[in-house]
Amino acid sequence: MNKTPQAGFPALRLRRPRQSGWSRRLFAETNISPDDFIWAIVLKEGKGLREPIAAMPGVYRLSPDEAVKAAKQARDLGIPALALFPYTDTENRTPNGEEALNPDNLMCRAARAIKDAAPEVGLMADVALDPYTDHGHDGLLRNNEIINDETVDILVQQSIVQARAGFDIIAPSDMMDGRVGAIRAGLDSEGFQNIQIMAYAAKYASAFYGPYREAIGSSGVLKGDKRTYQMNPANSDEALREVALDLAEGADSVMVKPGLPYLDIVRQVKDAFGAPTFVFQVSGEYAMIKAASENGWLNGEMAMLESLTAFKRAGANGVITYFAAEAAMALNT
Numbered sequence: 001m002n003k004t005p006q007a008g009f010p011a012l013r014l015r016r017p018r019q020s021g022w023s024r025r026l027f028a029e030t031n032i033s034p035d036d037f038i039w040a041i042v043l044k045e046g047k048g049l050r051e052p053i054a055a056m057p058g059v060y061r062l063s064p065d066e067a068v069k070a071a072k073q074a075r076d077l078g079i080p081a082l083a084l085f086p087y088t089d090t091e092n093r094t095p096n097g098e099e100a101l102n103p104d105n106l107m108c109r110a111a112r113a114i115k116d117a118a119p120e121v122g123l124m125a126d127v128a129l130d131p132y133t134d135h136g137h138d139g140l141l142r143n144n145e146i147i148n149d150e151t152v153d154i155l156v157q158q159s160i161v162q163a164r165a166g167f168d169i170i171a172p173s174d175m176m177d178g179r180v181g182a183i184r185a186g187l188d189s190e191g192f193q194n195i196q197i198m199a200y201a202a203k204y205a206s207a208f209y210g211p212y213r214e215a216i217g218s219s220g221v222l223k224g225d226k227r228t229y230q231m232n233p234a235n236s237d238e239a240l241r242e243v244a245l246d247l248a249e250g251a252d253s254v255m256v257k258p259g260l261p262y263l264d265i266v267r268q269v270k271d272a273f274g275a276p277t278f279v280f281q282v283s284g285e286y287a288m289i290k291a292a293s294e295n296g297w298l299n300g301e302m303a304m305l306e307s308l309t310a311f312k313r314a315g316a317n318g319v320i321t322y323f324a325a326e327a328a329m330a331l332n333t
């Protein structure tokens with residue numbers, strides 16, 4: 001496409017189409033709608049529980065019955081899917097995270113309850129061991145090392161348990177090598193050919209996950225950091241290699257995470273592969289917008305909608321976000 005303007009100033013005035021609302025709408029290159037959102041939800045044991053998360057004003061840990069209400073709300077707002085993440089207290093965490101394989105764990109019970117009440121809402125499961133390990137890592141920890149291949153075997157089992165509970169999208173967030181192919185084969189061998197995989201393909205070792213770790217009860221327990229498996233924020237060629245590999249292993253869609261600091265990665269991934277590309281607006285991004293808005297330092301609703309628009313402009317097909325319901329309400333009015 002030739003981007004050279006056909007005319008020059010004064011015949012060409014790029015301000016002309018910006019003069020009124022109807023024209024700005026007509027000239028918009030990108031639109032966001034509730035269809036673009038996957039609503040990130042944090043679960044906790046209990047009944048009727050809505051427990052505030054200090055660093056994420058407006059986000060609550062929800063008991064399964066409250067998560068069911070959220071699913072119905074999502075349906076009514078036109079949000080296609082929810083992504084569930086479990087809070088686990090220290091007593092239920094073990095060195096090898098066995099609770100991940102319990103078919104009656106919090107995630108599975110919530111999934112069954114949601115699928116009963118609102119079957120038309122898509123459900124995405126986070127696959128990784130960090131909510132269940134007593135060291136807070138996504139994989140098995142041995143002699144100070146996260147063991148790749150044995151972790152992958154467990155993640156395959158975890159994925160099958162989640163598929164049986166009714167999850168529609170299996171989303172490995174662990175960053176072990178080879179897990180997408182292994183999970184695909186494992187799901188297929190159990191007859192789950194139609195269960196999707198969304199790979200956290202380019203997932204960076206990021207400080208922006210801070211509030212999430214508090215939300216799921218991992219911040220106090222995490223030993224060290226995740227830099228031997230999550231990506232170095234300095235790298236982008238490597239992101240393309242990660243995405244290429246996950247697509248070759250059978251991922252239906254890929255994700256870039258975090259979001260706003262990594263829009264260049266979103267654009268490169270979309271341009272390089274043309275694959276369904278999602279972006280995770282993570283807890284720290286949510287927290288920043290909320291904190292500034294609660295202090296009156298910026299207009300929270302406008303910043304929220306602007307950030308969501310930026311993801312789509314950068315090439316994302318959709319966004320995993322804690323703002324989903326709030327943004328859908330803002331867009332629906």
Ligand code: PBG
Pocket residue numbers: 126127128129130138173174208209210211212213226281282283284
């Ligand atoms: C871990 C996982 C993380 C998030 C989703 N899955 C954090 C981490 O890697 O420590 C982050 C979500 C967020 O910050 O909102 N498997």
